[in-house]
Amino acid sequence: MNIDNKIKGSLVSKKKSLSMTLFEKLSKIIESISHPAFVSLAMRFALAIPFWKSGILKWDGLFQLSGTTIYLFSNDFMLHLPGGPFPFPFPPVTAFLSGVGEVLFPALLFLGLGTRFAAAALLLMSIVIQLTIPAGWPLHLTWAAMALGIMAWGPGVVSLDHLISRALRSRSISLP
Template sequence: MNQARNSTIGMAKLGQGARLILEWLAWAAYAIAPLVLRIALAVPFFRSGLTKWDGFLSLSPAAVFLFEEEFKLHIFGGVYDFPAPDTMALFDSVAEIVLPILLVVGLATRFSALGLLIMTGVIQLVVPDGWANFHLPWAAMAIALIAIGPGRLSLDHLIGVVRRTWTPGGSA
């Protein structure tokens, strides 16, 4: 009888230990997952953005050429040129640098993720065959960041803490 009772107590302690480990893992993942998502989404866009510049504030002629000649929109079975390709090239090139930087530091995270989600949608219209390998994971990461936010390891979180601390009626 005593042995069965000791066995039951041992199993309960083992269960408590496992539960504590799982709670710690969840806490750690909750802190780290948004940061990893932000970096994973930022890297391909930032790397693409770097190829579109010849120097500081000097857009590469190749970037404009891509939007004038190479990139075409595939919509409803037709193939169409980009409207205002020089403006689109500039907008895209700036967004591919600025939005990933904002994501990595966690500033305006949801808006940055939304911008990259919209860009992913446009890229899908340009390269329809890339959906399964590239566009779907990018879209999933962007939607996840929009849903869960920047996480604790972000400037957005830090700004929120400071704002709550320094506003009248905030907890100090």
């Protein structure tokens, strides 16, 4: 009986080690796919794209807002705050700043330049958009989560921020 228990224990141990080995291999594959450099790049692009697309639609030319954009900010878009909704203050100025921000900040995210600043600006824009279109909260929450992730973990190694940081560090080391 003692020998049978040892054999059974050995078989159970081998099954456990085989399943752990398979689990470890799968974990390594998943880990390699989700490399931090790839994840940070994907988050930057995923956050930038919807803002860029929206921003491009606001313009009829260089620094020329479309009539539709000015109309929407003047008549349709409202801030849904307690006691409201309230119209946006100075609609043409607000529309212009929104259009500039929706093009500038995504461009910075694509380049990985001033990345945390750009992500913070898009987080703020996401909050204002949420106050304007409350029913869009599932999408706005996703944008906010990506912006917070970028703000927390930075741009990653595939970015101008990283290259600039490396250049500045190497320069400070070589200074007398």
